[in-house]
Amino acid sequence: MRRHALKSALLRPQFAALAAVLFINWLLFPGFFSITWQDGRFFGSLIDVLNRGAPVAILAIGVTAVIATKGVDLSVGAVMAISGAVAAVMVSTGTPAAIAIPVALLAGLLCGFWNGLLVTYLDIQPIIATLVLMVAGRGLAQLITEGSIVTFSDPLLSYIGTGAFLGLPMPVVIAFVLMCLATVAVRRTALGLLIEAVGVNRSAARFAGISSRVLLLLVYSFAGFCAAVAGLIVAGDIRGADANNAGLWLELDAILAVVLGGTSLLGGRFSIPMSVMGALIIQAMNTGILISGFSPQFNLVVKSGVIILILVLQSPQAGQWISRRFPPLAPPPKRSAK
Amino acid sequence: MNRALRPLLATTAIFLLAYVAAVLQYPSMLSTRVLGNFLTDNAFLGIAAVGMTFVILSGGIDLSVGAVIGFSTVLIATLIMWAGLHPLMAFAITLVTAACFGAVMGAAIHYLKVPSFIVTLAGMFLARGGASVLSPDSIGIKHDLYTSISRSYVLLPGGGRLTVIAMIMLAVFALGIVLAHRTRFGSYVYALGGNETSAALMGVPVARTTILVYTLSSTLAGLAGIVFSLYTSAGYSLSALGVELDAIAAVVIGGTLLTGGYGFVAGTFIGVMLQGLVQTYIVFDGTLSSWWTKIVIGGLLFLFILLQRLVFSAAAPQKAGFGSRKKAFRKS
Numbered sequence: 060m061r062r063h064a065l066k067s068a069l070l071r072p073q074f075a076a077l078a079a080v081l082f083i084n085w086l087l088f089p090g091f092f093s094i095t096w097q098d099g100r101f102f103g104s105l106i107d108v109l110n111r112g113a114p115v116a117i118l119a120i121g122v123t124a125v126i127a128t129k130g131v132d133l134s135v136g137a138v139m140a141i142s143g144a145v146a147a148v149m150v151s152t153g154t155p156a157a158i159a160i161p162v163a164l165l166a167g168l169l170c171g172f173w174n175g176l177l178v179t180y181l182d183i184q185p186i187i188a189t190l191v192l193m194v195a196g197r198g199l200a201q202l203i204t205e206g207s208i209v210t211f212s213d214p215l216l217s218y219i220g221t222g223a224f225l226g227l228p229m230p231v232v233i234a235f236v237l238m239c240l241a242t243v244a245v246r247r248t249a250l251g252l253l254i255e256a257v258g259v260n261r262s263a264a265r266f267a268g269i270s271s272r273v274l275l276l277l278v279y280s281f282a283g284f285c286a287a288v289a290g291l292i293v294a295g296d297i298r299g300a301d302a303n304n305a306g307l308w309l310e311l312d313a314i315l316a317v318v319l320g321g322t323s324l325l326g327g328r329f330s331i332p333m334s335v336m337g338a339l340i341i342q343a344m345n346t347g348i349l350i351s352g353f354s355p356q357f358n359l360v361v362k363s364g365v366i367i368l369i370l371v372l373q374s375p376q377a378g379q380w381i382s383r384r385f386p387p388l389a390p391p392p393k394r395s396a397k
Numbered sequence: 398m399n400r401a402l403r404p405l406l407a408t409t410a411i412f413l414l415a416y417v418a419a420v421l422q423y424p425s426m427l428s429t430r431v432l433g434n435f436l437t438d439n440a441f442l443g444i445a446a447v448g449m450t451f452v453i454l455s456g457g458i459d460l461s462v463g464a465v466i467g468f469s470t471v472l473i474a475t476l477i478m479w480a481g482l483h484p485l486m487a488f489a490i491t492l493v494t495a496a497c498f499g500a501v502m503g504a505a506i507h508y509l510k511v512p513s514f515i516v517t518l519a520g521m522f523l524a525r526g527g528a529s530v531l532s533p534d535s536i537g538i539k540h541d542l543y544t545s546i547s548r549s550y551v552l553l554p555g556g557g558r559l560t561v562i563a564m565i566m567l568a569v570f571a572l573g574i575v576l577a578h579r580t581r582f583g584s585y586v587y588a589l590g591g592n593e594t595s596a597a598l599m600g601v602p603v604a605r606t607t608i609l610v611y612t613l614s615s616t617l618a619g620l621a622g623i624v625f626s627l628y629t630s631a632g633y634s635l636s637a638l639g640v641e642l643d644a645i646a647a648v649v650i651g652g653t654l655l656t657g658g659y660g661f662v663a664g665t666f667i668g669v670m671l672q673g674l675v676q677t678y679i680v681f682d683g684t685l686s687s688w689w690t691k692i693v694i695g696g697l698l699f700l701f702i703l704l705q706r707l708v709f710s711a712a713a714p715q716k717a718g719f720g721s722r723k724k725a726f727r728k729s
Contacts, residue, residue, distance in 0.1 A: 131514070183702055186458065186514060187655050191702070194642055195695020201688035302688075311518060324512050356533055356634075359526025366519035367505075374509035 072372075073320060073336045080340060081105075084347040091350070100223035104346060106231075112342030113230035114139075114289040114306075118313035119320070119334040120234075120241050121171075121285030124278045126317050129258045129326030130185035132279065134174060135286040135313055137196025139306030142167045142287035143294030144203040147211050156215035164287045170196065171283020175276035193310070200302035210299035220295025230292045234335065237288065241281075242331050251329075254278065258326030315362070316341055319369060404652030405664045407704055412671050419674065423681045429557025435673045436563035441466060441621040441628065442643055443566040443669045447573040448617035449644040450665045454577070455610045456590040456657030457506065457513035462618040463640035464524035465495055467633070469622020471528040474536035474632025484542045492619045498524070499615025503608035513611075521641070528634035535633035543630055562624045569617065573662040586610060590657025646694055647672060650701045671697065 084104070085091045094103035118135050125132045142163040149159035170192060177188035211217075222229040245251030256264040257271045265271050289309075294300045319337030322329040344365070348358050420427040436443075445462045452459040469491045476487035502520050506513045550558040577583040585606045588596040597603045621640075626632055651668035653660025675693050679685045 177699075177702075181703065181706055183706065184655055187649070187702060190642065190645065191695050191699045194646060194698060195692050198688040198691030198695065201686070202692065206686055206688065311522075314515075314518070318515065324515060354530075354533065356526060356529035359522045360530060361526075363519045363522035363526060366515070366522065370505065370509055370511045370516065370519070374511060376509065 071321070071333070073333055073340065076319075077336060077340050077343060080343040080347060084343060084350065087347060087351040096226070100226045100228070104350065106228065108339065108342050108346050109231045110228040111346065112339050113228070113234040114292050115309060115312045115316055115341060116234045116335045116338035117230075117237055117285050117289040117292070118309060119316040119338045120237055120331055121282030122310075122313045123317050123320070123322055123329050123331050123334040124241070124245070124254060125185070125282045126314070126322055126324060127254045127258045127326060127329035128275060128278055129261070130178060130275070130279070131314065131324075132171075132174060132189045132282045133186060133310050134170065134189040134192035134196055135282060135289075136306035136308065136310040137193050137200065138167050138170045138283050138286035139290030139293060139309065140197055140200035140300075140302050141170060141203065142290035143300040143305050144200040144209070144302050146216060146291055147209040147294055147300030148203055150211045150213040150216055151209050156213045159213075160216065160219075160291060163291055164284060167283045167285075167287020167290065168280050169283070171280040171286070172276060174283065175279030178279060179272040179275045197302060200300075200305075204300055204302045206302075208299050208301045212298060216291070217295045217298050220292050220297070230296075233288065233292065237285065238331060238335050245331065255327050255329070258329075312341060313338070315366060318366070404701075404705060405661050405667075408650060408652050408664055408667050408671070408701070412667050412674070415671065415674055419678050419681070423678075426677065426681060429553040429555035431557075431677065433553060433557035433559055433563065435670060435677065436566060437558075437560045437628070438676075439669050439673045440560075440562040440566040441625040441637065442640060442647065442672070443666065444569045444621040444624060445618050445640060446644040446647040446665045446669055447569050447662060448614035449641075450573065450648050450651070450653055450660065450662050451577065451586055451610050452513070452614045453645070453648050453653050453655060454590045454657055454660055455586045455607065456593065457607075457610070458517065458645070459502075459611065459614045460514065460517040460641050461498075461502065461520035461524055462614065462621070462644055463637045463642075464521040464528070465498065465615055465618035466622040466625055466637035466640055467635060468524040468528040468531075469495060469619045470626040470629075470632040470636050471531050471536070471634050472632070473623065473626045474538050475531055477538055477540055478536055484540055488623050491623060492616055495619025495622070496612050496616045499612040499618075500608050502615065503611030506611065507604050507607040517611075525634065531634070532632070533634060535631050537631050538626060539630075543627065546627055547630070562627055565620070565624055569620070570662065570666050577662045582606070582609065587658055590659070592658070643672060643694075646698050650697055652701070652705070654705060655702075 081091070088104070091104045094101050094105060096102075118139075122132050122135060145166045146156075146159045146163035149162060150156055174185075174189050174192060177183045177191070178185050181188070219229055219233070224232045245254065253264070253269050253274055256267065256269055257274055261271050286306075290306060293305050316337035317329075317334045318324065319340055320330060320333035320335070322334060341362070344361055345358055348361060349355065416426075425431070445466060449459055449462060472491050472494065473484070473487045476482045476490060477484055482490075498520065502516050505511060505516045509516075546561050550560045551564075553559055577586070585596070585601045588599060588601050589603060589606055589610075593603060622637075625637060629636065647668035648660070648665050649655060649668070650671055651661065651664030651666070653664060672694060675697075676690055679687065679690055
């Protein structure tokens with residue numbers, strides 16, 4: 060059963076897409092796959108894709124859970140700015156990083172909790188509830204940094220953004236650990252099933268005895284927490300907090316990663332590792348455009364082209380057309396519901 | 398009827414209270430000069446917000462308006478300065494391009510059954526990317542028509558100036574009000590936002606209405622781009638960044654229900670004016686930093702969403718849950 064699941068996972072279009080993008084990158088830049096060992100860590104374009112893709116991947120982990128409940132979180136970019144600002148301001152005023160980091164994570168958690176409150180207790184549409192924080196959040200971050208870019212030289216905080224563990228960049232390690240923990244939490248317990256139940260039909264889930272409000276609060280808080288982690292990575296990377304630009308438009312990249320990963324925007328079907336895969340596809344495209352010498356402006360055009368392609372492929376019409384043209388040889392693999 | 402008008406009245410009352418409070422502190426804010434600048438500075442936002450009102454009334458959302466404004470300014474600038482076309486010709490080409498863009502998005506939303514939010518997100522990337530591929534740098538526009546338009550205005554009593562672009566915005570709002578409340582298309586939009594299935598069963602042409610709504614929104618965004626290029630005399634791919642959020646905020650503050658099917662175009666006008674008031678107040682104060690604008694607008698957004706919830710759950714005595722808002726609307 061496990062092996063079958065792994066095989067069907069490897070046959071997914073996301074792997075083919077990532078392989079295709081990497082192959083094109085290799086054609087454009089023959090040294091793309093070369094990885095060297097230097098100063099106790101790996102270097103290479105492939106490692107760079109992983110490293111640069113880590114913040115979006117971490118955001119995507121949280122946003123996947125939110126989208127699985129038929130919601131959406133537009134505020135993650137602003138929450139990144141807030142957590143980065145909190146950590147940078149605390150560290151630059153002399154607070155040890157061991158305290159500043161948990162406080163910054165707590166700030167992100169609170170932001171997510173606020174979103175969850177609006178969605179559950181005030182029953183506001185998720186896109187609008189999180190829009191409030193998206194608009195106001197960046198203002199709050201600027202309030203914390205008092206409008207300037209706060210720089211710091213704390214070794215622990217910059218280690219999160221630029222350090223290496225077992226030869227791999229720290230952001231990659233953090234993203235990987237977070238992905239594994241989240242996947243185990245949703246697939247080895249009933250949590251994933253409950254999230255899907257709420258996503259498919261919230262009223263039905265409530266009648267079935269699921270306390271959907273607690274679950275939604277948990278999911279939005281988790282998304283805020285993930286955003287705070289990504290914010291710390293970005294702040295550690297540049298050794299400073301830029302309230303204006305940290306995480307700008309990354310909420311859209313995160314949602315795109317989730318959609319690329321095959322999670323349904325209508326709720327109920329989700330996969331956290333696939334969303335991380337989506338984030339890597341986006342980053343591989345970004346890197347490819349950069350190393351091929353095109354101006355970065357083409358990035359947006361290519362990105363929109365990919366979204367349109369995915370939307371067409373995922374639409375019910377295309378599904379009908381494909382199943383008419385290519386009738387399935389074997390019954391589609393059932394998703395294991397434990 | 399009285400109950401249906403309540404959010405609009407609340408918005409108007411809050412705007413008047415805020416304005417009176419601002420005038421008490423800075424008496425010079427009560428002048429036609431300030432009011433004229435209100436209209437001129439927010440003309441492009443107002444025009445885009447009218448289109449957004451229709452989209453939200455139909456139960457959708459359009460995230461591409463800011464990008465379409467940016468794209469339009471660049472397209473106009475390249476057509477006038479590089480291709481040597483007359484500005485009026487450039488305006489016509491821009492409006493047609495924007496309309497086609499919106500129609501394609503509307504068709505994708507209807508026929509591919511994809512949430513409007515994700516289709517217009519793709520549209521936003523495409524328009525911004527297209528604009529920066531056309532020209533990554535800001536292009537200044539120099540033409541006799543531009544100088545003559547920016548110099549012409551109607552002098553209001555008290556020294557205020559009603560500029561051409563302010564008049565365009567007021568005209569768009571007037572047309573929007575007529576279109577929403579006095580035409581068949583308007584009632585189709587309301588029906589679609591109330592409940593798509595019932596609308597289809599009642600014989601509303603769902604496909605045509607959806608496509609037209611997004612066409613209207615993009616065309617108005619194109620017009621807002623024209624106004625923006627007149628306002629700044631330049632075309633820049635990153636202009637009007639984040640205007641879609643300001644437009645959504647204006648619509649919500651104006652009392653339009655985000656689930657669709659209920660709201661007023663006139664409310665959006667007050668929403669735009671309220672945002673202009675916040676900005677002007679911060680300029681008058683001088684000690685507050687510009688980021689306070691974002692916090693105050695975020696706070697206002699929250700306040701009005703809360704207000705809508707309270708008004709509509711007061712109208713529906715049963716337990717709030719899915720669909721209760723629509724039931725509440727039917728009763729009122």
